[in-house]
Amino acid sequence: MKDIIIIGIGPAGISAAIYLKRAGLNPVVIGQDFGALSDYPEKVENYYGFGNPILGEDLIKEGINQAKRLDIEIIQDSVIALDQIDDHFKVKTTKHKFQTKTVILATGKKRMTMSIPGFNKFKGKGISLCAACDGYFFRRKKVALIGCGPYMAHELDVLKEINQDITVFTHGSPLLESVSFPVVNSKITRFLGTDKLEGIETEDGNIYQVQGIFVAIGAPSSIDFATKLGVVVERNSLVVNHTYQTNIPGLFAIGDVIGGKLQIAKAVYDGMMVSDHIKTYLKSK
Secondary structure (H helix, E strand, C coil): CEEEEEECCCHHHHHHHHHHHHCCCCCEEECCCCCHHHHCCCCECCCCCCCCCECHHHHHHHHHHHHHHCCCEEECCCEEEEEEECCEEEEEECCCEEEEEEEEECCCCCCCCCCCCCHHHHECCCEECCHHHHHHHHCCCCEEEECCCHHHHHHHHHHCCCCCCEEEECCCCCCCCCCCCCEECCCEEEEEECCCEEEEEECCCCEEECCEEEECCCCCCHHHHHHHHCCCEECCEECCCCCCECCCCCEEECHHHHCCCCCHHHHHHHHHHHHHHHHHHHHCC
16 A cells, blocks of 8 residues: 555656655656656746756656656656545556555646547537446447557446447557457547437448447546546636645646646646645544
8 A cells, every 4th residue: 555646757746755855755756748848849948957958858767767866766657547445546547456545646637539520519419538437327338448558448448347239440550459349440430420429430431320439548647537536626627625635635727727827837837736635634533
């Protein structure tokens, strides 16, 4: 059983880990995606301590290296599931499973989207990003699951408990996990429907009639994890109290995912502040 697992290897997550380590705790940091900073086209020029501008990705790598020098355990892997079991949490990655007393969500707000006609029109109206949240509403209906790797396999495990009429669409990517359901490998060209979702068209000209679509590409975000656990979300940000704790005891959130100024300095501040509150929280248990 771990005391604290931090999901996210950006400035917020790494800063929290550094302060927790200095407080005598042994945090584990898990993350694969470098987040929004890795996509930032310009060099960072407004962060303290760098005489010359630095690429966002290089800044993140420096933070990871700093944590490693302090013997903080960094696991570069994708978290595909977060579940609450009684008074602790289960964290599942593509390669590992952990149990922990507390979790910090620090993955930022980078969120999966698909630049396919019809995606935005039907998102939330037939297209879902959460099998556990919405799967029940599509029981006994024909559904599609889009994805190809471990996250897709996890969502498929959820869906097949309530529905057996499932087709997996890899959207042209190699299938990384073996499945026992029909698989379509052609790229998706558009989502069909008028007032409601009615189907999927692929580049080979085939049309597949479906009533629901679940998207599981890449890895889930903090918003995805939080939604499944019942965390209060407002305006696409997780709601936390003054201790950075969500409405789920033991589940904390920091950085861009809680809103406010989306700046590196603010993310680092959040990481520093949450460390004190988690230390107090763990002492009370």
